[in-house]
Amino acid sequence: MRLLRHELHILTGAYALDAVDGRERDRFERHLHRCQPCGQEVLGLRETATRLAVAVARVPPPRLRERVLTAAAATRQLPPLTDLSPASRPSRRWVPRLAAGLAAAAVAVAIVLGVVLAGRQHQLDAAQARQQAIAEVLNSPGAKIASRPTSLGGSVTVVISRQLGKVVYTTAGLPPLPRSKVYQLWLLGPPRTRSAGLLPLPVAGRTVPLLAAGLASGDSFGVTVEPAGGTAQPTTAPIVDIPLLP
């Protein structure tokens, strides 16, 4: 057992560099809650790793800034943890040394799991909410699918729910643009034309399915090439134009 603890402690370095995977990482994270010196060592080693990161800093492409700021403006932030949430600052309260009985042990396990999971939970929450909204459209009665090639190559596919007034869209094989340009999505309507945001960078040539809401009668879905950061109204002709609610 002593040997095991010792070996776990040795992992502080690898853990600080995210070089421990799977079950071993979970086990080490549990160990961290019992071993204050280990935790403090990890903090110091992470600060050290940060220096290694700063040493390889590189100026990002200018369009990244616009993308991040545009996305942030459209992204709701997480509220702070409150005393009532199960994962709130659990590590300040060490697993009680004298905890007697199964109940106490179960609580301890729950707290530790809560901590381990808390970090990943918010990522899951956001991804799940997004997927749920998309699934809602795909499963809504009368949903229609349409796919059109663009004038630059590649294609755009949309699934339209008239009932929900939403459209899910994805692209495949659109040619990469120079850094100064982005693909911008539009709901082109007779009442007015609204931006539906910038197309994210593709993964293996495809963009993840995304959702646009607030469809109005007569809208069609358009994509234009715009300067990095996007524009308020289209400045070029759409490379594709798909009627959504004729």
Next chain:
Amino acid sequence: MSSADLPARRPAPGPGGDDRDSDLDWLLHRVARGDMTAFEAVYAALAGPVYGLICRVVRDPAQSEEVAQEVLLEVWRTASRFDRSRGSAQTWVMTIAHRRAVDRVRSASAQAQREQKSATAAAAPADEVADEVEASLDRERVRRCLESLTELQRESVTLAYYGGYSYKEVAGLLSVALGTIKTRIRDGLIRMRDCLGVSW
């Protein structure tokens, strides 16, 4: 996220103990309240290190940009979870960045590509560090400190951090026993910490 995994510690000066860290702390607290101007300032301060680190790990520029975007958006979204008592603001952000980069390269689809690269990867990182390190004092200090490590310590640390390899992969790349690698990574990092005067 990282800060939740770690035991509490009283606030202390961050690396170097300069004002930059406390400025960033303050900015992150503003960001948590939805202050877009503060977020722009955080971006200006940290986008370079975030993007540089991700490029180093992920390599592919388009994917690196994508991961960097995710990370910076994550900073905006989860700013309220930053806890000063568990590390500096800069480290909070860089920890998110490194984890995301590592997640990306360790995903199944990246595996085949990495297997091809692994043969050449072993020799590369330390040299590249030397190449890129020129301008700033920070870089110079990091380079000097890396040089003060034993070769095995340096290779273990750089392959794990810049290469994004797990310590088991590092052991495979260097043909060294697992226990030895764990120890070398820890010893190497501790030496770096002391050499750089990290006071956390």
